[in-house]
Structure formats: structure tokens, C-alpha cells
Amino acid sequence: MGNEQLEELRGQLDKVNDQLVELINERAKIAQEIGRVKSAQGLNRFDPVRERKMLDSIEANNEGPFETSTLQHIFKEIFKASLELQEDDHRKALLVSRKKHPEDTIVTIRGEKVGNGEQKLIAGPCSVESFEQVDEVAKALKKEGIKFLRGGAFKPRTSPYDFQGLGEEGLKILKEVADKHDLAVISEIVTPHDIEKAVDYLDVIQIGARNMQNFELLKAAGSVDKPILLKRGLSATISEFINAAEYIHSKGNGNIMLCERGIRTYEKATRNTLDISAVPILKQETHLPVFVDVTHSTGRRDLLLPTAKAALAVGADGVMTEVHPDPAVALSDSAQQMDIPQFHEFMARLEESGLYKKKTAEVK
């Protein structure tokens, strides 16, 4: 008899559970609809006044046996889950997300493709210092079959007294060298009003770590028809990084490449800490090509090769590194740039590892 009663009660409980599941999901659908209405009106999804009203009404209607505080705790969890559901919807809608666009984005730069499965190198000096300096590096790149030449013309330095770059003169040098050797140039732009100007000189506009959340700059970069290399901020989370890319895409420019360049941690052995797992995460969550800057992430010449191998092994679309004809006298980042023989050695070792396939050098 006792057993029968137990079974009967369990049956009742199961029915109530089913009803609760149905009701909670019904509530979730309404919350999602509210989220869509709010987002169309530009309103915040979380409304504390409204939440307080709902909690008060639980108190007014509670006839026990649960304590009001217990019920309020349970409902707060339901509110939180509904809010997360709305955020998930929002994340699904990001233009840079793989959910939105499952195929890989392939960026074509001067006829060379990035993100097509062939891993690419970007190399060049930290700063543009002279025509001769950039020309010498360009020749080394040609020998290695590398198409992408980097060099800073506008340098966002930590100290205002450090070399700030040659500015527009630097962009002119880069263009001249690039045209001479049929290379594509990448250089950092730091203010929105220089973006338009940069379009005439550059093949790729770089947005540096210190400017990853300079939203006006991101919007300006999104308004031009030029590929963008966006570097991760010094203390930016992956989600902030993805949202910075979204700023660019939302303005109409989908030719975006991401670059992990190390993040700030307590570790002092390297200049920054290379977040290697960010690469597969970014590849999974977005459809954009992902580079790893081994120079700025480590700040150490002896770590360039192992970290470049790690980057390629973990699925990066390419590696960025700094090369200078005479690093000892470089005007910026002199401790971490390779000289030209070291660069050729680096390339040889990378190829030897089987992780990188050199393009046959063009004879010119």
C-alpha cells in the first residue's frame, strides 16, 4: 500500500516537473522576444527596476511552504539564464562569428591569399627608418618568397620621448619599396583621419594593440575598402578582441585579419605572454584569418622560432616577425628584431620543421 502511494506521488511530481519545464521554456521564449524588442529600440537588456517588481510580486503571491527568499533565489537564477539566452542570441548574430558565416574568410592582398590554408609570413622592421633600410629587408623577403612587408610609420610608443616614426614620409618609403619589389605593405595607422590617407599607400592597415578599443579608429577602418590587420589589446579578453573586429565589420569592411600578439600577465620572462590557445579559439569562434606576432609576444630573439612553430602547429594562418638590417642601432625594439642572416636561418629552420612551406623565390 505504502509503495503504491509513493508511486502515485512520484507520478504527480513528474507531471509537475514536465509542466515546469514547459512553463520555464515558455517564459524563455517571451524573454527572448523582449530581448529582440529592446535591442531594436536600443534599450539595455537588463532592467533592475523591472526585476525588482518581479521579485516583489513573488513576495506578494507567496503562500508557502517555500520561504520568499528561497523562491526569489530560484527566480533570480531563471532571470539570469534568460538574460544569458538573449546574449547568446546576440553573439550568434555577430558578423565575424562562425555561427553567422561558417566558411573561412579569405583575404586577397595584391593577388596573394590569406586564410586559404597556406600559411603566410609577414616580416619587416619595427619602424621605417630610411629607404635603404626597408629596401634591404625587402630583398631578404624576396629571397624567402615572402610577399608581406611590415614596417611602422606611425609608432604608438609608451614614452612620448621615444622615436615616434617618420609618419607620412614612412608610408611613402614603404610604398616605393613595395612597388619596386612587388610586395604588399602593412603599416599601423593610429588616428581616424589618417585612414583615408593610408589607403593610397598601404595594402593592409594595421590597428595596433594600444588602439584595439579605439572605437572611432575601428569605425574609420571599417569604412574603407582595404584589408585590416587587427592586433589584440595588451589586456583584452578574446571576447573584447572579437567585438573590436565586429566594430570594423559592422561598418562594411569584412576583410579583417586578427593577430594574437601576447597579453600582459605577471610573467616577466617574456615581454608579453603569448596566448597560444587564443588561436584555435579565434579560429573556432570567428571565420577570420588569425596571425601570431612572435616578436612582440615574446620580446626575445631566442623564442621566435619555437613560438612560430607553435603558432603554425596550432593552426594560425600566418606569423608576423620583425627583421632589421642592423637591430643594434634600430630606433625601436632593438633587442627583439632579427638581423638578416638570423632571419634566413629562422626561415630555414621553420621550413625544416615541416610546418612551413616556402614559396619558390621569384627571380627578378
Ligand code: PEP
Ligand atoms: C607593431 O606591430 O609594430 C606593434 C607596435 O605591435 P603591437 O601593437 O602589437 O604592440
Ligand code: MN
Ligand atoms: Mn616593434
